[in-house]
Amino acid sequence: MIDIKNLSVDLKTIEISFDDFTFEKSKITIVSGKNGSGKTTLLKAIAGLLEYKGDLHVNGEVTYNSQEPVIFNRTVYENISYPLKIRKLDLLEYEEKIWDYCKILEMDHLINKNALKLSSGEKMKVSIIRSIIFNPDIVLLDEPTTHLDLDSINELGTLIRRLKKDMTFIIVSHNKTFIDSLMDVEYKIGGNHVLS
Ligand SMILES: Nc1ncnc2c1ncn2[C@@H]1O[C@H](COP(=O)(O)OP(=O)(O)O)[C@@H](O)[C@H]1O
Ligand SMILES: [Mg+2]
Incomplete structure (x- = not known):
């Protein structure tokens, strides 16, 4: 769960303030708003990557997947297992899950590439x-x-729906098919900018 109250981020040239909101567990929230409205800024603030003013309570471990993916010069398997390795988790215990997720997203044939x-x-x-x-x-x-192509978008939707029971998803997307198949709640951003 995430609770935001009087939250704003000062980006020097612009200050963006966000409406109070509680993002709930097991709910998929779609963040909407025009280009430059502050969607990425909100996610970065929640992920702890930006300084902010106001209250932001984040209850649990957060993962942030950026618009432009960061990829290590390693195999697909090594990229995917990296978070397990740094947490000193037993890779063997996660083997099935790695394959399972890769199969859902049709990446299993690329695992050693x-x-x-x-x-x-x-x-x-x-x-x-x-x-x-x-x-x-x-x-x-x-x-x-x-x-992503249309099949991949649908497969990602399937994966997210399978996981949502145990996780809080906050997703920025403009893809109508994707949004229609996933959205429980919408959080709109817009109109709260002040030039500083
Ligand atoms: N590091 C930064 N410094 C100054 N301005 C920024 C910075 N990052 C984003 N902005 C500005 O803040 C606004 C919101 O950006 P962003 O959150 O990336 O928008 P969105 O993801 O909704 O398209 C934009 O006007 C953008 O130009
Ligand atoms: Mg963005």
Whole structure:
């Protein structure tokens, strides 16, 4: 669960303030708003990547999947298992889950390939799997569908619906099919900018 109250972020040239809201567990919240309205800024603040003013209570472990995926010069398997490794978790215990998620997103045939050599859509899928493999409580996905084809968008929807019972999802997306199949709650951003 995440609770925001009187939250604002000062980006020097612009200050963005956000309406009070409680993001609830087991609910998928779609963050909407125009380009530049502050969607990414909100996710970064929740992820603890930006300084902010006001109250922001984040209850649980957060994972943030950025608009442009960060990929290590390693295999798909090594990329995905990285969060498990740094948490000193037993990779063998997660083996089935890694394969399961890769199969759902049709990445299983690429598991031993260097992830830097993948297409943009495939890199995004690696990055998404890596961000959820360790069972975080709160999952922030910033425009995850941008480079994905229609089948992949549907597969990602299937994966998210399977996980939502145990997680709080906050997703920025402009893809109507994706939003229609997932949204429980909408959080709109807009109109709260002050030039500073
Ligand atoms: N680091 C930064 N410094 C100054 N301005 C920024 C910075 N990051 C974003 N902005 C500005 O803040 C506004 C919101 O950006 P962003 O949250 O990325 O929008 P969105 O994700 O909704 O498209 C934009 O006007 C953008 O130009
Ligand atoms: Mg953005």
